[in-house]
Amino acid sequence: MSQPKKIAIMGSTGSIGTQTLDIVRANKAHLQVEVLTAQGNADLLIKQAIEFEPNAVVIADETKYKYVKDALDKHDIKVYTGADSLCQVVQMDTVDIVLAAIVGFAGLRSTIAAIEAGKPIALANKETLVVAGALVTDLAKEKGVSIFPVDSEHSAIFQCLAGEFNNKIEKIILTASGGPFRGKDKKFLATVTKEHALKHPNWNMGAKITIDSATMMNKGLEIIEAGWLFALKPEQIEVVIHSQSIIHSLVQFEDGSIKAQMGLPDMRLPIQYALFFPQRVKSSFPRFDFSAYPSLSFEKPDSEAFPAIELAYQAMKKGGNMPCILNAANEVAVGAFLKEEIGFTDIASLVEKTMQKASFIAKPGMNDYMESDAEARKIALALAKKAVKA
Ligand code: NDP
Numbered sequence: 001m002s003q004p005k006k007i008a009i010m011g012s013t014g015s016i017g018t019q020t021l022d023i024v025r026a027n028k029a030h031l032q033v034e035v036l037t038a039q040g041n042a043d044l045l046i047k048q049a050i051e052f053e054p055n056a057v058v059i060a061d062e063t064k065y066k067y068v069k070d071a072l073d074k075h076d077i078k079v080y081t082g083a084d085s086l087c088q089v090v091q092m093d094t095v096d097i098v099l100a101a102i103v104g105f106a107g108l109r110s111t112i113a114a115i116e117a118g119k120p121i122a123l124a125n126k127e128t129l130v131v132a133g134a135l136v137t138d139l140a141k142e143k144g145v146s147i148f149p150v151d152s153e154h155s156a157i158f159q160c161l162a163g164e165f166n167n168k169i170e171k172i173i174l175t176a177s178g179g180p181f182r183g184k185d186k187k188f189l190a191t192v193t194k195e196h197a198l199k200h201p202n203w204n205m206g207a208k209i210t211i212d213s214a215t216m217m218n219k220g221l222e223i224i225e226a227g228w229l230f231a232l233k234p235e236q237i238e239v240v241i242h243s244q245s246i247i248h249s250l251v252q253f254e255d256g257s258i259k260a261q262m263g264l265p266d267m268r269l270p271i272q273y274a275l276f277f278p279q280r281v282k283s284s285f286p287r288f289d290f291s292a293y294p295s296l297s298f299e300k301p302d303s304e305a306f307p308a309i310e311l312a313y314q315a316m317k318k319g320g321n322m323p324c325i326l327n328a329a330n331e332v333a334v335g336a337f338l339k340e341e342i343g344f345t346d347i348a349s350l351v352e353k354t355m356q357k358a359s360f361i362a363k364p365g366m367n368d369y370m371e372s373d374a375e376a377r378k379i380a381l382a383l384a385k386k387a388v389k390a
Contacts, residue, residue, distance in 0.1 A: 004028075006096045007275070008035035008089060008119075010110055013044045015206045016101035016124045016150065016267065021048060023272050027281065035089045037102070040064060046071045053077065055094060058085045087113035097275065100125045101150070103208050104331050105373055108132060112366075115145045122274035124150035126225040127331075131324040132369050133228035147229065148274035153222055154229055155270030156248035156261035161230075162278070164253070172232060173250040173258075174222055175242040176301065177202050179214040182243055186305050192344040194337065202245040202265045211334045215347050216301065220312025221330075224323050227316055234316045239309060241299045246288065264288050307348045315355065320362040321372040322355065328376035329354035336384040346387045354380045 007024070011017045017036075024031045033052040038045040040061040049057050049072055056078040059068045065081035072079055080089065087110050090098050098114040099122045100107055107125035114121055115136065123129070128136055140147055149155050153174045161169075180199050181189060197214040198207060205213070212218035223237050245265040252258045263269055266285050273280070303310050308330075315326040333347040342350065358376045361368050 004030050004032040005275070006032050006034040006094055008037075008092075008095045008098045008114070009033060009101065010035075010037050010086065010090065010099060010107065011039075011101035011103065011125075012036040012048055013038040013041040014101055014103060015204065015209075016099075016271065019268050020099050020101065020271050020275075021052065023268055023275065024052065026284070027272075030281075031275065034092070034095050037086055037089070039102075039106075042068050042071075049077055050075065056080060056089050056092070058082075058089055060086060083109065086110040090114035090119060091117035095119055097122060099150070099271070099275070100128065103127075103206055105131055105327060108369075112136065112139065115139050115143055118143050118145055120146045120148065122148045122150050122271070124271075126151055126221050127327055129225045129228045130221050130327045131373065132364075132366070133224065133323070135364075135366060135369070137228050148277050149225075149229055150267075150270050150274045151222060151225065152265070152267060152270045153249040154226060155273055157226065157230060157251055159261045159273065160249075160251040160259040164251075168254045169230065169232065169236065170252045170254050170256070171236045171238055172226060172230065173238045173240050173252065174219060174226060175245070175247050175249050176216065176219045176239055177213070177245045178241040178243050178301070179216060181214055181305075182241060183302075184305065186345065189305060190343060190345050194340055197337070197344060201243070203267070205267075207338060208331070208334055211337060211347075212330070215308045215344070216306040217308035217312070217330050217334075217347070217351070219301070220308045220315075221327070223309070223312050224316050234313050239301050241301050242296065244293060244296055246293060246296055262288065308351070311348065311351055311355065318360070320360060321358075321364040321368060322360065324364070324369050324372045325355055325358040325376040326351055328373045329358075329380040332377050332380035332384060336381075336387075342384050342387045346384075350380055350383045350387065353383055 033054045035056050036054050037058040042064040058080045062081045069079045097120045100111045101124040104127050108128050111128045200210050247260045250260040315322040329351040333350040336342045357379050
């Protein structure tokens, strides 16, 4: 590696964003921050900008623009605001790779803009592929753009596939920790509070993905994401509960052989792998010790208590805009749960009802996705209000 790789870190103030900056800190000769972005966390964005001196920052919330601009006045850093700026900064000539770590549907447009400009993507924002997998993967093919998975499960599969060339995948097995409510029944889940649900046993993540992990919708979204990343049918994707989160996922090939990727749960590893692929870079991350884990366990997910996985399979099988509808309804439901407006088990039922009510489009284009997202959000919001009254 000669010149440092210049990264645009979209969502730099989040869990993935800040861990990416840890990797940059440890690899300053090889990585350089070109762009940092945040929605509203102006203070952290300013702090990061002063430390990493990027070419540009975006504070998406326009009301915080002046505050950020004034704070960075004496620095040679361009400051932009608004959602459109997110799409512009990823296209700058000086950007070598885009780390897509904005949470939710909000990350879609800037990732598409980056692909349009031919930038390689390190993809954390799984919602991009859930919502518009066909459009995004077709565009990436057309532009010759590589999408490197950051999600630990998909990184695991990607790592298992290294050196396998055209060897066919029989199926993949996505591992799931089971979240904080593994083994609990529906009755218990109906009593769950926000504080409960925000405590993940193995991973420290942003609020939305933490709730998705508790409902297991995160695994549902990952099933759809895996389908697009590795060109798999729903029946080729299996989920197994592995509460220790040591095996990050597995690939079973046509000859029956299974490859797994293992390690301690630490998102810095898949982030680093995506940024440096195909190189493995020496790290100081804690190492796995077999004697500390005398047994690793595996069990089937409980689809009655956690219906989200089945909803995701249904959406994937139906295709078209159905995964977009599922995602929008889930974002609204998680938001309402975090505001303590609806209960934990209302999340999946609200998603299911929205999937039944929203208009289906078999072959959506970009505008259809935007409209479907808006329609599904409207339906889900109305359902959430009803749930509050009930
Ligand atoms: P966080 O909530 O911690 O961070 C989200 C980031 O996106 C923040 O920088 C936030 O800015 C920014 N953001 C939020 N809304 C908008 C918006 N409307 N426009 C522009 N920027 C916005 O999320 P995570 O880091 O946990 O997750 C990011 C993505 O990565 C998600 O898609 C998640 O599913 C995926 N992922 C995360 C993992 C993890 O371990 N955290 C693991 C695997 C995947 P601000 O701070 O200012 O609000």
